[in-house]
Amino acid sequence: MATVTVPKEEKTAVVTSPESTQKTVTLRIARINPPESTETKFEEFKVPVQKWTTVLESILYVKQNLDHSIAVRYSCRQASCGSCGMKINGKPRLACYTKISELESNVITIEPMNNFPIIRDLAVNFxxxxxxxxxxxxxxxxxxxxxxxxxxxxxxxxxxxxxxxxxxxxxxxxxxxxxxxxxxxxxxxxxxxxxxxxxxxxxxxxxxxxxxxxxxxxxxxxxxxxxxxxxxxxxxxxxxxxxxxxxxxxxxxxxxxx
Amino acid sequence: MAERLSNREGIKGMANPTRYGILRVAYWLQRLSGLGLLAYLIGHIYETSTILNGKAAWDNMLSLTETPGGHIVLVIVIGMCVFHTGNGIRVMISEGGKGVGKPGQPEYPYRASSLNSKQRLCIWVSIALAALAMMYGAGVLFGN
Structure with missing residues (x-):
């Protein structure tokens, strides 16, 4: 898939938590909106994480604080509904079942699952x-x-x-x-x-x-x-x-x- | 356009041996060695067919295989042949439902029985046998 990385200013929310030393990671989220645009762009967001933070929680943090327009499908948050499958650091995983800490990377690339038509951003057609x-x-x-x-x-x-x-x-x-x-x-x-x-x-x-x-x-x-x-x-x-x-x-x- | 939106990984994704463990690497090597052996077979038929053009043409073709480059190609062919055979036997047996484990109650962290140690061992043995055969072949071809 041909991709374009958008050089844009980093989006970061003001963290009001007293824990100023809290770890942050960068989420690179694929943005695509067919049929209006068939080009994938990656947007970067810095999010605070704890050792138990899941990828889904970090995406929801972005939606709540940084960019509410990201399309993502999710429901149960406990690996029971099968809604939040996506490609995380190159491998298909459930976002609710994947902890940021287990990925051992400060940059998490999130894309829609391959072999499924894309509806928008991370949501695919089943x-x-x-x-x-x-x-x-x-x-x-x-x-x-x-x-x-x-x-x-x-x-x-x-x-x-x-x-x-x-x-x-x-x-x-x-x-x-x-x-x-x-x-x-x-x-x-x-x-x-x-x-x-x-x-x-x-x-x-x-x-x-x-x-x-x-x-x-x-x-x-x-x-x-x-x-x-x-x-x-x-x-x-x-x-x-x-x-x-x-x-x-x-x-x-x-x-x-x- | 339609294919683009379907987000299929295509041949690039199929041929990527990383991400999914040793069985995916074995799958990739099996395909690669199969294509390599097919190419060798076609080349071999062409090579032997030159005999129809007389002894001079045959000797000329044979001299190509007796160069260091020709020997390296033959060593690679030996490796491909041994790996393809060894791994092919593993795949044939597994595809008959043997050696892939028994269904049961999955327990966290849900390690798949079909990706068991026997399968991994067979793959490593195939790789090791291919390496040994290549070393032996190189010894014979370059030893003279």
């Missing part, structure tokens, strides 16, 4: 991720799943549960899709998020929709485009490990898995 997720039929397919007086609840052992539990922790933050090298070049690739969800339901012994789901992933822009670079699992903030799910699903397709 339309493709959600539509792919929906295509994976993310629900139990079982004719006997309707609850009525004649049906019993499905009984699963802890071992049955362990086969899919970790993949059900996906919060759809999109970090995996942003880190994936195949997603970087293939606009039609299902992506690690969708493929991991396909495995989550395929591994569930209550589900009877394996055939339908495998037909969806077994195509040219599907599971075979994954080359096990492991970047998706490297950035996942919830331990979902999409790379494992994809390899297990592929093993299942090849007849090695159960």
């Amino acid at each position: 339309e493709q991720l959600f539509s792919t997720h929906k295509k994976m039929k993310p629900f139990i397919i079982n004719e006997e799943s309707e609850v009525n007086s004649d049906t019993k609840e499905f009984i699963q052992t802890p071992q049955d549960l362990e086969k899919f539990l970790q993949f059900s922790y996906c919060i759809k933050c999109g970090l995996c899709n942003s880190a994936c090298p195949t997603m970087a070049t293939d606009t039609s690739f299902i992506g690690p998020q969708g493929l991991a969800q396909a495995y989550r339901y395929t591994a569930d012994n209550r589900d009877k929709g394996k055939k339908d789901r495998l037909k969806i992933v077994d195509q040219s822009h599907g599971i075979w485009r994954c080359h096990f670079a492991g970047s998706c699992s490297n950035v996942c903030p919830k331990g979902v490990d999409p790379a494992m799910a994809i390899q297990l699903l592929r093993g299942y397709l090849l007849g090695f898995g159960k």
